[in-house]
Amino acid sequence: MKQNFELKGKCACGNVKYKITEKPLFTQACHCNDCKVLTGSSYVVNSSVLENSFFLTEGKVSSTKLVAGSGKTCRFFFCNRCGVIVYADYDSAIGRLTLRTKTLENAYMFPPQAHIFIKDKDPWLNLSENQNCYETMYDPDKTWPEENLKRYKEYLKTIK
Numbered sequence: 001m002k003q004n005f006e007l008k009g010k011c012a013c014g015n016v017k018y019k020i021t022e023k024p025l026f027t028q029a030c031h032c033n034d035c036k037v038l039t040g041s042s043y044v045v046n047s048s049v050l051e052n053s054f055f056l057t058e059g060k061v062s063s064t065k066l067v068a069g070s071g072k073t074c075r076f077f078f079c080n081r082c083g084v085i086v087y088a089d090y091d092s093a094i095g096r097l098t099l100r101t102k103t104l105e106n107a108y109m110f111p112p113q114a115h116i117f118i119k120d121k122d123p124w125l126n127l128s129e130n131q132n133c134y135e136t137m138y139d140p141d142k143t144w145p146e147e148n149l150k151r152y153k154e155y156l157k158t159i160k
């Protein structure tokens with residue numbers, strides 16, 4: 001069953017445009033020190049999407065490979081005009097791409113469902129008590145909404 005979904009996104013200068021054709025699987029805020037340097041901010045908000053639901057529709061991206069906190073590598077894709085990172089491909093996330101949530105239109109629709117690497121959180125940043133916080137990483141099997149976990153696992157079967 002394919003839902004009729006489409007959401008657009010773009011970089012800061014508008015050179016790179018993309019769309020996703022399925023809702024993100026999960027959105028999370030990462031407070032790790034790597035994400036701070038990458039964004040120049042206290043945390044990043046990322047949305048995980050199935051790789052087959054992501055389409056670059058305009059412009060060109062360049063990429064660079066970095067080692068993530070997990071020790072696995074990650075390739076970051078950025079606009080070759082304004083340099084804004086639009087998405088990333090983590091080796092640890094099979095079949096998924098990690099979008100910079102705030103490059104999506106109406107990004108407010110996707111608040112973080114978890115805050116990770118709270119151990120590195122800036123001490124002056126106070127999260128309300130009802131946030132789903134983890135010292136480091138969580139187990140997706142226990143954290144993701146069941147429906148999205150199922151959607152991801154169904155997709156994994158098709159790419160093996």
Ligand SMILES: [Zn+2]
Pocket residue numbers: 011012013014015016079080081082083084
């Ligand atoms: Zn740009």
Ligand SMILES: [Zn+2]
Pocket residue numbers: 030031032033034035036117
């Ligand atoms: Zn991080």
